[in-house]
Amino acid sequence: MITPALHAAVETIMREASEHAILPHYQKLAASQIDAKAPDDVVTVADKQAEALLTDRLSALLPEAAVVGEEAAFADPAVMERLKERLCWTVDPLDGTNNFAYGKAPFGVLVALADKGETIGGWILDCLTGRFCRTDLGGGAWIDGERITARTTGQKPPVAAISTIFLDDGAREKVLTHIAPHYTLVDIPRCAAEQYPRLVNGTNDISVFNRTLPWDHAAGVLFLNEAGGKAARPDGSAYRVDEYERRDLIGASSPALWDAFAEVVAKLA
Structure with missing residues (x-):
């Protein structure tokens, strides 16, 4: 096709x-x-x-x-x-x-x-x-x-670009209290057309998206996965454009970084 x-x-x-x-x-x-x-x-x-x-x-x-x-x-x-x-x-x-x-x-x-x-x-x-x-x-x-093959930043702790714009106060507090200590938090570009390439080119290691509308994420998710990184729902299931009412998506420059971050997130549930 x-x-x-x-x-x-x-x-x-x-x-x-x-x-x-x-x-x-x-x-x-x-x-x-x-x-x-x-x-x-x-x-x-x-x-x-x-x-x-x-x-x-x-x-x-x-x-x-x-x-x-x-x-x-x-x-x-x-x-x-x-x-x-x-x-x-x-x-x-x-x-x-x-x-x-x-x-x-x-x-x-x-x-x-x-x-x-x-x-x-x-x-x-x-x-x-x-x-x-x-x-x-x-x-x-x-x-x-x-x-291109996705590469990590190589930094410790890993670099995480996490948007809290659309989170409620409770979810935002969880990010700052339980996730921030394990990662270097950086601002998001407010542009998926920039964020997904950053996960491939060694600028960011992790990105978390709360709203996952298909026009914002379909291209980037496939691009990251095909580059050898990983983008998936927090439960590990694949992103699909016809599941447009679902929220939350994790992108990472490597599957290992994705697994580690998903484990941290699971403990917050």
């Missing part, structure tokens, strides 16, 4: 969205071009224009595949039912929108293709640097045309 020609076509489409719908608005947004979707969550004209372009091009590329875009799902939650179809694209047209809206990096584009709920292809574009990550099930992980 994921052929070299399909990889090349998806990359072309994503770079087109970045060049024509996203970057022209970077650091040029008017207040009227930024809307609040929820507290601490915004959408911009660039998100909407990029999603329209990506949806149109990806639909033409594989007419048999449904498309679930972040903004389409926000406008009509019934769109999420498409994730249960046999073939389905997931699209985050502008990942890291809050960063983008404030005129700062990182931000990117995320696209994945799933077959009956299982992710079979993933693509991650960093709009500013042009870095392009691609992967397919059983085909390894690649950055800018070179195959």
Whole structure:
């Protein structure tokens, strides 16, 4: 299903969205071009224009595949039912929108293709640097045309990027009291298109995600796993795009680091 020609076509489409719908608005947004979707969550004209372009091009590329875009799902939650179809694209047209809206990096584009709920292809574009990550099930992980293997930071204690933004007070206290002593905690980039590459390139060892919507995570989970790291639910089960109501996900630059962190988390249950 994921052929070299399909990889090349998806990359072309994503770079087109970045060049024509996203970057022209970077650091040029008017207040009227930024809307609040929820507290601490915004959408911009660039998100909407990029999603329209990506949806149109990806639909033409594989007419048999449904498309679930972040903004389409926000406008009509019934769109999420498409994730249960046999073939389905997931699209985050502008990942890291809050960063983008404030005129700062990182931000990117995320696209994945799933077959009956299982992710079979993933693509991650960093709009500013042009870095392009691609992967397919059983085909390894690649950055800018070179195959890559995940590496740890090598630091002790390991480096953990943990978001507490969407945690309640009790969960946040558990992280600070029981997890922080065993890891070096660092800020998250608020951009999955940046966070997953950090787990592969030796910048971070661990990441924890509370919200696990498919457009944010499908591409990155497959990319990390194919690179030799590990991303899975805390109970060890695989991430699936059609289980979009489930929460919590652990990513690690090696299976050993994943196991050690999951053991710590299990003791908090």
